[in-house]
Amino acid sequence: MSVGSGAGKPRARSSGRSVAGNVAFGAGLLLVLATMTLGGYAGVALALGLADDSFLSAAVPDDGRNALVVGGIGAGGLAGLLVPLILFAAVRGTEEKPRTGPGEALFKVIGTLLLGVYLLLVSFVVAQLGRLLPEGATTLVSVFVVGFSWMPLALVPWERFGLGGVQGLLGTSQGTSRGRGRGQGDGSDESH
Numbered sequence: 001m002s003v004g005s006g007a008g009k010p011r012a013r014s015s016g017r018s019v020a021g022n023v024a025f026g027a028g029l030l031l032v033l034a035t036m037t038l039g040g041y042a043g044v045a046l047a048l049g050l051a052d053d054s055f056l057s058a059a060v061p062d063d064g065r066n067a068l069v070v071g072g073i074g075a076g077g078l079a080g081l082l083v084p085l086i087l088f089a090a091v092r093g094t095e096e097k098p099r100t101g102p103g104e105a106l107f108k109v110i111g112t113l114l115l116g117v118y119l120l121l122v123s124f125v126v127a128q129l130g131r132l133l134p135e136g137a138t139t140l141v142s143v144f145v146v147g148f149s150w151m152p153l154a155l156v157p158w159e160r161f162g163l164g165g166v167q168g169l170l171g172t173s174q175g176t177s178r179g180r181g182r183g184q185g186d187g188s189d190e191s192h
Helices: 002-052 062-091 102-131 135-148 151-155 168-191
Strands: none
Touching: 002 062, 002 102, 062 102, 062 135, 102 135
16 A cells, blocks of 8 residues: 555656646746847847958958858857856756856856857858859858868867866766765665
8 A cells, every 4th residue: 555655646746846847848948949049140140240340341252141141140049059058057956967067167158159159260261152152052051061060079089188078177076976976875785
């Protein structure tokens, strides 16, 4: 009888959590989609400002202007997607994923912004194809190049430069000690 009543209680708790969790997840998803969209628009405004009203305007051909817009969408959308998620991870954590420390969160935000700058630089290089290709072809090429330009960054062995495991900059001792504690607890249970 205790097994049946024990099995019923977690079900009641998990259903209550799932409704609240679903509402929180839906609200968070809407917030992240909104920030991603706003970030994309801000990136486009920045890219058009660089193409039209800055010192780079002479270096961007008319047929390559859309390539900068593609880079702006990528940079702004990425920042709008990742920065709220990073800030949320700095505020809230669970036992499986502890809270991100302030230094690690700042490092991740700076890394996200640098990746956005990288995408803008790639799109500026692709925009130079506008001197040779028509606008439509340059835009099509820029979508593929900017979209896949992160792949070389994924292949770099960041661990060799001391940048591997970005999660572990400040939280390594906490995460490792919790992981070891669980492992030791499992081993101690087996020994007893």
